[in-house]
Amino acid sequence: MEASGLTKIFGKQRAVDELTLTVPRGAVFGFLGPNGSGKTTTIRMLLGLVAPTSGSISLLGERMPGALASVLPQVGALVEGPAGYPFLSGRDNLIRLDAAEAGSDAATRALRVASALDRVGLTHAAAKKAHAYSLGMKQRLGLANALLRRRELLVLDEPTNGLDPQGTREVRALIRELAADGTTVFLSSHLLSEIEQLCTHVAVMSAGRLVTQGTLDELRAASERRLVVTTPDTDAARRALIARGLAVDPASADAPDTVAAALPAQVPVEELTAALVAADVRVRGIAASGATLEERFVALTGEGFDVAG
Numbered sequence: 001m002e003a004s005g006l007t008k009i010f011g012k013q014r015a016v017d018e019l020t021l022t023v024p025r026g027a028v029f030g031f032l033g034p035n036g037s038g039k040t041t042t043i044r045m046l047l048g049l050v051a052p053t054s055g056s057i058s059l060l061g062e063r064m065p066g067a068l069a070s071v072l073p074q075v076g077a078l079v080e081g082p083a084g085y086p087f088l089s090g091r092d093n094l095i096r097l098d099a100a101e102a103g104s105d106a107a108t109r110a111l112r113v114a115s116a117l118d119r120v121g122l123t124h125a126a127a128k129k130a131h132a133y134s135l136g137m138k139q140r141l142g143l144a145n146a147l148l149r150r151r152e153l154l155v156l157d158e159p160t161n162g163l164d165p166q167g168t169r170e171v172r173a174l175i176r177e178l179a180a181d182g183t184t185v186f187l188s189s190h191l192l193s194e195i196e197q198l199c200t201h202v203a204v205m206s207a208g209r210l211v212t213q214g215t216l217d218e219l220r221a222a223s224e225r226r227l228v229v230t231t232p233d234t235d236a237a238r239r240a241l242i243a244r245g246l247a248v249d250p251a252s253a254d255a256p257d258t259v260a261a262a263l264p265a266q267v268p269v270e271e272l273t274a275a276l277v278a279a280d281v282r283v284r285g286i287a288a289s290g291a292t293l294e295e296r297f298v299a300l301t302g303e304g305f306d307v308a309g
């Protein structure tokens with residue numbers, strides 16, 4: 001999936017401004033940004049639900065909106081506020097949606113619907129009317145619709161929104177399972193931890209603009225915290241840091257009295273200082289640099305992320 005120069009203007013507001021994205025096949029691509037940063041508008045444009053003011057989109061290698069009708073059956077989508085007929089049961093909603101899918105075989109419909117309900121954990125509530133569903137159950141029903149057939153691409157807008165912790169874990173496990181089967185997944189979230197747990201790639205939005213995109217590993221590497229210890233006792237320092245679980249750099253002839261290592265976010269520098277002293281390392285200097293992924297994203301967007309979940 002690709003977007004180039006994608007822009008949506010509402011009145012005077014540029015909800016999405018010159019967005020260029022490349023989502024590689026097979027990726028689990030996280031679309032991260034605070035509320036109001038333009039994620040939903042982007043997703044609606046990608047799915048042909050709203051026309052861009054300018055810019056171009058291709059889905060599964062086909063230019064949109066020209067190839068929409070042929071590509072959409074291979075795309076499963078869950079967009080904000082899952083719709084549905086409120087006075088039909090969850091199962092009957094899916095039966096209607098399945099019947100509306102091009103080329104769906106009526107003879108196997110009941111089986112498909114039952115299996116989609118099962119995958120999202122809604123079997124027990126299948127006969128209940130959709131208006132009586134909780135937000136989390138509606139979200140699951142929307143996901144079940146996206147799973148009625150095997151999709152090449154799944155586009156999910158805040159897929160764990162409204163789910164309790166157990167439901168959140170289940171939906172994340174389902175996304176991992178689908179990705180392992182080779183489905184490309186594009187999902188939006190305002191939760192950095194969710195993106196870190198699920199995604200191979202990430203793009204970060206702020207006020208309608210893309211502030212960064214790349215693989216999660218690239219962004220991690222760019223935001224890695226580093227520790228540098230200056231000491232005459234480099235061997236002992238190296239051993240003490242390795243014992244604390246740090247990945248220590250190989251010794252360098254250019255810096256004979258220093259030991260450098262990647263510094264995990266959860267390790268406080270004062271603990272390492274104490275460990276070095278306890279190991280009789282004569283510390284001349286100790287310095288930490290860099291930022292965690294979260295600190296980097298906050299710096300990029302100028303806003304805090306909700307890190308719960």
Ligand SMILES: Nc1ncnc2c1ncn2[C@@H]1O[C@H](COP(=O)(O)OP(=O)(O)OP(=O)(O)O)[C@@H](O)[C@H]1O
Pocket residue numbers: 010013015033034035036037038039040041042190
């Ligand atoms: N139909 C519309 N008419 C006018 N403005 C809109 C419309 N849809 C969205 N906007 C505005 O565009 C901006 C981006 O909204 P969008 O819903 O895409 O953000 P978002 O990142 O998905 O946020 P959230 O996580 O809250 O859904 C917001 O300021 C919003 O008010």
